[in-house]
Amino acid sequence: MIVGVPTEIKRDEYRVGILPVGVEELTRAGHKVLVQAGAGLGSGLADHDYLRHGALMAAGAEEIYGQAEMILKVKEPQ
Numbered sequence: 001m002i003v004g005v006p007t008e009i010k011r012d013e014y015r016v017g018i019l020p021v022g023v024e025e026l027t028r029a030g031h032k033v034l035v036q037a038g039a040g041l042g043s044g045l046a047d048h049d050y051l052r053h054g055a056l057m058a059a060g061a062e063e064i065y066g067q068a069e070m071i072l073k074v075k076e077p078q
Contacts, residue, residue: 005064006064007061013042013075017073023053033055034064
């Protein structure tokens with residue numbers, strides 16, 4: 001399964017839908033995790049943290065929504 005994690009766009013929402021350790025668990029189970037570049041910055045999580053745990057980086061939300069079979073977000077899609 002391809003799991004997508006876009007950047008949160010709601011005002012004053014700095015969290016991210018998954019932590020790097022969660023990415024590691026999903027990739028270990030055979031899933032592909034696509035994280036939007038910069039998605040974790042508001043939570044102090046750099047892109048390289050996600051890459052190190054097996055995520056693939058997407059340039060924008062369009063790429064994630066176009067490829068992912070499941071979306072992980074903190075807030076509802078807007």
